[in-house]
Amino acid sequence: MKRVAVSIMYDGTRYHGFQRQRELSTVESAILPVLRSCSPPEGLDYSYSSRTDRDVSSFWQTLTFLVRDDCDVEDLLARLQRPEEGIGVWGFREVDLEFHARYWALWRDYVFVDRTENYKCDRFEELNAILKNVLSIRVHDFLYKDYKRRLGSLSLERRILRVQVFPVGEHIILWVRGESFPTHYVRRLADFLRKYECGRGFKTHIGSWKPGAAEGWRLFLTGVRYPVSMKRLLSPVELVKRVFKQTKIGSFELQLLSSFLSSSKRVLSPFGVLSW
Incomplete structure (x- = not known):
């Protein structure tokens, strides 16, 4: 018995999210039968790096699971290639038996691709100053004030490591790096920024903001960092062209997002080298 980890990408606009749901097509329901074909008697002991919602795509979802010693791993990987x-x-990589895709992750990167026309404020220095206020607090319940009655004991204390917005032509990139995220966090943050009016300030905007969540199809999981790196089977940038061939997502957005794909300790982007 051994443990393997694989890095996959998927077009979220073709699925009802990542996790299994009864009578709905999800990424997990498509791949689990393949993984189980090599499962040892002890079970898969399966985990993944991050849950994504309906319409949210991933360039860098990591799965880890147990396989039998007699499993043809190359054949398994070929059957996962869809x-x-x-x-x-x-x-792909063979990893320590204790490796856990969620708990061993050092950080995760999400990128939200928006249009400038969706923003009320076009002063990016001011928007990034607002985001510095977001980084300065640990409890992000201001993004969930409409949920307070339902949250109960759920903690919204999270360590968000870096947040930035960048203009790229007619598009705006919201880039968020964190150790973990509350549900819909990046989409709510995008909505928070969209509705911000120049000059209002962080605290004033919190008081007037009516919570919402921006569109899922604009959000992408673009990176997950572990203490170990994956062996590349294919070029991720080339695989994007095949996986997203029938997507609803625009070609410019995909080209822009592909620049975030890097297995090094730096993220290569249209804005230069963003070190972590």
Whole structure:
């Protein structure tokens, strides 16, 4: 018995989210039968790096699971390669038996691709100053004030490491790096920024903001950092062209997002090298 980890990408606009849901097509329901074909008697002991909601895509979802010693791993990886269904595998590694895709992750990167016309304020220095206020607090319940009656004991204390917005032509990139995220965090943050009016200030905007969540199809999981790196089976940038061939997402957005794909300790982007 051994443990393997794979890095996959998928077109979230073709699925009802990542996690299994009864009678709905999800990424997990598509891949689990393949993984179980090599499962040892002890079970898969399966985990993944991050849950994504309906319409949210991933370039860098990491799965880890147990396989039997007699399992043909190359054949398993080939059967997971399903670009015609919007799923592709680009990375693989045999890992420690204790490896856990969620708990061993050092950080996760999400990128939200927006249009400038959706923003009320076009002063990016001011928007990034607002985001510095977001980084200065640990409890992000201001983004969930409409949820307070339902949150109960759920903690919204999170360590968000970096948040920035960048203009790229007619588009705006919201880039968020964190150790973990509350549900819909980036989409709510995007809505928070969209409705911000120049000059209002952080605290004033919190008081007037009516909570909402921006569109899921604009959000992408673009990176997960572990103490170990994956062996590349295919070029992730080339795989994007195959996996997202029938997508609803625009070609410019995909080209822009592909620049965030890097297995080094730096993220290569249209804005230069963003070190972590």
